[in-house]
Amino acid sequence: MRTAPALAGGFPDISGMTVARQAHWQRWLAAAAILVVLAAIGRAFVNGQIEWSYVGRFLTAKAILEGIVNTMVMAVLAMALGIVLGVVAAIMRLSPNPVLKSVAAGYTWLFRGTPLILQLLLWFNIALVFPTIGIPGLWEARAVDVMTPFLSALLGLGINQGAYTSEVMRAGMLSVDVGQYEAAQAIGMGRLRALRRIILPQAMRVVIPPLGNEFIGMVKATSLASVIQYPEVLHAAENIYYANSRVIELLIVAGSWYLLVVSILTPLQMLLERRFARGSLQITR
Numbered sequence: 604m605r606t607a608p609a610l611a612g613g614f615p616d617i618s619g620m621t622v623a624r625q626a627h628w629q630r631w632l633a634a635a636a637i638l639v640v641l642a643a644i645g646r647a648f649v650n651g652q653i654e655w656s657y658v659g660r661f662l663t664a665k666a667i668l669e670g671i672v673n674t675m676v677m678a679v680l681a682m683a684l685g686i687v688l689g690v691v692a693a694i695m696r697l698s699p700n701p702v703l704k705s706v707a708a709g710y711t712w713l714f715r716g717t718p719l720i721l722q723l724l725l726w727f728n729i730a731l732v733f734p735t736i737g738i739p740g741l742w743e744a745r746a747v748d749v750m751t752p753f754l755s756a757l758l759g760l761g762i763n764q765g766a767y768t769s770e771v772m773r774a775g776m777l778s779v780d781v782g783q784y785e786a787a788q789a790i791g792m793g794r795l796r797a798l799r800r801i802i803l804p805q806a807m808r809v810v811i812p813p814l815g816n817e818f819i820g821m822v823k824a825t826s827l828a829s830v831i832q833y834p835e836v837l838h839a840a841e842n843i844y845y846a847n848s849r850v851i852e853l854l855i856v857a858g859s860w861y862l863l864v865v866s867i868l869t870p871l872q873m874l875l876e877r878r879f880a881r882g883s884l885q886i887t888r
Contacts, residue, residue, distance in 0.1 A: 657852040661843060662859065670839030671860050677756055677835060678822045684761030685821075686814070689768025694798065696773050707769065714766035720827050723759035726750060727831040756828035764821060771813045775806030808879045815872035819865055826857075836860050 661667060695707035714722065730746035737743035779802050787797035829838035840853040 651851075653851055653855070654849065655852075657847075657849045658855050658859075661840075661849075661853060661856050664843070664856075666839040666843060667836060667856060667860070670834060670836035671864070673833070674822065674825045674835040675864070677753075677760065677825045677828065677833065678818065681757055681760035681764060681825070682818050682821050684757065685764025685768045685817075688762060688765025689770075689772050690803075692765060692769035693772035693776060694795075696769065697776060711766045711769055714763050719759065719763050719824060720830060722763055723756060723827060723831050726759045727752065727755040729755075752828070752831050752833040755831050756825070756833040759831075760821065760824060760828070764817065767817060768814070771810055771817070772806070775810035776802055778809045779805045811876050811879050812872075815868075815875065819868055819872070822864055822868070823861060826861075 692707045692710055695703040696711075698704055698707075727750060729750055733746050735743050736746045736749050776798075783801055783805065787801050792800070825833075825835045826837040828835055829841060832838065837857050840857040844850045844853040
């Protein structure tokens with residue numbers, strides 16, 4: 604090794620010395636272990652009792668395609684309902700009115716504290732509690748006729764999502780500087796108008812990332828609606844493998860469609876986040 608010449612003050616001159624790269628053998632060892640595990644899993648699927656021809660055949664089956672359409676329709680509608688309820692509940696939680704705050708807090712506590720599948724079953728069997736639904740003297744109908752699998756799934760998923768979305772929206776509104784509220788009051792804006800015109804647009808930059816994750820979660824949560832006979836993609840796969848006993852093949856088909864949908868939604872979420880992040884201070888190097 605070359606000896607660095609001494610400079611004034613006794614410090615060595617290291618400008619011309621070769622910098623040795625550190626050997627990160629731990630990284631290579633971890634990468635090799637991961638590859639071995641993945642290869643073992645792949646080999647198990649290849650050599651397992653799986654008829655891959657059935658996977659390819661049912662991947663575009665009519666029932667499966669109708670199921671994925673129903674899945675996306677339910678996810679969009681339930682998420683829309685959840686966002687509306689979440690915004691309303693968040694505004695109520697931030698209200699100075701103690702009654703509104705208590706109602707919103709109770710709503711969040713109830714629907715976040717019980718399992719989603721339990722809520723779906725309760726909505727689907729609500730006729731056992733309320734035999735008829737409607738306004739006495741104006742319109743009434745049997746609950747068993749009104750609470751179809753579609754409506755039960757929509758209410759169960761949407762109302763449950765609203766409880767979680769309310770906390771996301773509340774966090775977003777709290778992230779806006781209090782001076783924005785004061786400025787809105789100074790120019791004569793009412794509370795609701797200030798929320799709509801000033802606070803909520805600024806809160807969206809904070810809200811969009813978790814809402815995007817919630818929507819992706821909603822797409823997968825629709826699979827729970829199969830317990831109340833809503834014809835989403837997993838329910839379609841179950842109906843098929845009940846008939847032909849190709850359980851793992853149909854589960855792979857359903858899983859492949861979920862992965863495809865999530866793979867499409869993820870970059871769309873990133874584009875939406877980038878759009879709402881315009882104008883914010885970003886330091887890149």
